[in-house]
Amino acid sequence: MTTQPDAETRDSTSRLEEEGEIAADYLEELLDIADLDGDIDIDVDHGRAAVEIVSEDPADRSLRRLAGRDGEVLDALQELTRLAVQAKTGERSRLMLDVAGYRADRRTALAAVARDAVARVKETGEPVALEPMNPFERKVVHDAVAEAGLVSDSDGVEPQRHVVVRPA
Structure with missing residues (x-):
């Protein structure tokens, strides 16, 4: 059916x-x-x-x-x-x-940045603040962090708005 x-x-x-x-x-x-x-x-x-x-x-x-x-x-x-x-x-x-393919390439690079941040947070237990990013880039990082089982927030005001990765 x-x-x-x-x-x-x-x-x-x-x-x-x-x-x-x-x-x-x-x-x-x-x-x-x-x-x-x-x-x-x-x-x-x-x-x-x-x-x-x-x-x-x-x-x-x-x-x-x-x-x-x-x-x-x-x-x-x-x-x-x-x-x-x-x-x-x-x-x-x-x-x-x-x-x-600019965004596709950028998505791949940002996933690597997110994986590195996740590894640092898991190793140290401390939050990790990333460089400022535009909304598209922050969304990619938030999705990758959530997929890894951690949490993230956006902090700051444009153009300095950035992602902070935290332990779950």
Whole structure:
């Protein structure tokens, strides 16, 4: 027996797919203006529209400029894309944008940072404060810490907001 998704789940998925399509149209125009080559991948991931600009040529690093140093250009581009989606739908978007695998690579690096902090906390029993991070980065660390069975909090005020890992 197969179960069909309920109407609310279908509506939510269809709304997120629409967000992805609107974002893709916006980003394609941006790529044209910037004279950059890239394909747009659209997905729904963890209850969010997920859009990624990928290069047709894996050796081409030109799209990395859209990530910027430390991802600040990507964060700004994500916010502009969310605003473009909101302008079309009338609803706030939680869309996640990635460019040339920047966030995926960053997620891997942050998981390693979280594992190191977890190991230090388990070894010493003392809390460990990490470097300041943006909201995306803090979420990745919080998830990794929770998966390891410890607890974490965000402390401080932007732009110095950071994660503190504590014993469970």
